[in-house]
Amino acid sequence: MTPNPLHPRSWLSRSVAALSLIGALLAAGGAQAQAQPKELRIGFQKYGTLTLLKARGDLEQRLAPQGIAVKWTEFPAGPQLLEGLNVGSIDFGTVGEAPPIFAQAAGADLVYVANQPPGPAGEAIVVLKDSPLKSVADLKGRKVALNKGSNVHYLLVKALEKAGLRYADVQPVFLPPADARAAFERGSVDAWVIWDPFLAAAERQIGARQLTDGRGLVANHQFYLAARPYAEKHPQVIQAIVDELAKLDRWAAADPKAVATLLAPQIGLDAPITELAASRFAYGIQPITPQVAAEQQKIADTFHELKLIPKPVRIHDALPRPAATTAAR
Structure with missing residues (x-):
């Protein structure tokens, strides 16, 4: 199994500086960062880098000195995960392209934090x-x-x-x-x-x-989202998650065999199946760009035209506050 050639490791290193802005953007967009929370609640599925992060325990090690425990909750799919975020049972999670749009249409107060490259x-x-x-x-x-x-x-x-x-x-x-x-x-x-x-x-x-x-049809991004109130109160915690995910991506891109070995028991599948799934995953966490936001808006508009969501959705409303983006430039 080899890493996705469309997303070489060199690209990962170019993203690090941009990713470091995420905490600043969220902090500037809302209330000032408050005292550290006692717990970070993360929703995950049987795929993607959050599953690997959970297995490695890197985030727990990063946050333990600050007195922050990490609670992991598994969901069967993205819509259920974001429903959990909407009702306040989790603070952060990862989903595909469509769930955030349906969640926004249902009134969820969420914010896009970052995404993986197309897969x-x-x-x-x-x-x-x-x-x-x-x-x-x-x-x-x-x-x-x-x-x-x-x-x-x-x-x-x-x-x-x-x-x-x-x-x-x-x-x-x-x-x-x-x-x-x-x-x-x-x-x-x-x-x-x-x-x-x-x-x-x-x-x-x-x-x-x-x-x-999906090739030639869809991008199939993996998105990281947070409850906006949590993200704006605790941007330093969100930044810690992003930092650890960036480190994880560099490791995963360099050692795909180790990825399959670690992932297999987490998802309950044998090594050959896990290797096949992992070989189709894209590594290289990045901030939400205008291009990716525009792609999401196109999906939202399509779903509204098909009457799959009851009202128009503005992706811009789920991005870090405009004032934050302006201040960071």
Whole structure:
């Protein structure tokens, strides 16, 4: 397994200076940093660098001298994670592209902290190996399982568009990953739109066949988000998370075998499946750029046009405060 060639380690080092601005931006945008909290509550999923960070214990070591404990809570997917953030059960987490948009539409007071580079090969539309379906165009009128509001929701929209179909031409069946896998295996749905490591597991364990992955269709960024009140009260804690994630990315890009070895027991999958999933992950945490924000806005506009969200969403409203950005320039 080799690191993603689109994201070489040299790129990571160029991001460090920009990442150091994140705490300053959040502090300048809201109230002054307050006394250290006693606990940092992080939401994570069975993928991505937060899972690795949890396994290594680097953040606990970083925050322990300040008297801050770290509490980790696992969620089945991004929408559920951001629901937890919205109701105040976690302070920080990682999700794909679509969940923050659905969360904003539901009124969540969140802030984009940073993102990983694109990883479009890490999600795909799959069918069973003996399925008669050979292309995305064959999905017309078919039942397609997906987790509503996850990154794969946008992948389905864009894949159908490229194939000359409308979103209304398929029958979405909204199921979380575990339930979707069960429905997929018993043939209750015709296709499944899913991300790694669930994708890699389906490919290796039951021979699931890809109709398409995200390449040429979507960026599939991994985003780090925080509850805005927490981020603006404790920017130094948010900066500590970002710093440790940047260090982790440098290690992961340099030693992919070690990544798979560490990740496998965390996600409960064997080494070959874990290596396949990890090989499609992109390393190189970076601040949210205007280009990435514009890409998110395009997704938000698309979801509103399809009436998947009830009102327009302005991504700008979930970025660090404008005054903070101006002050940092």
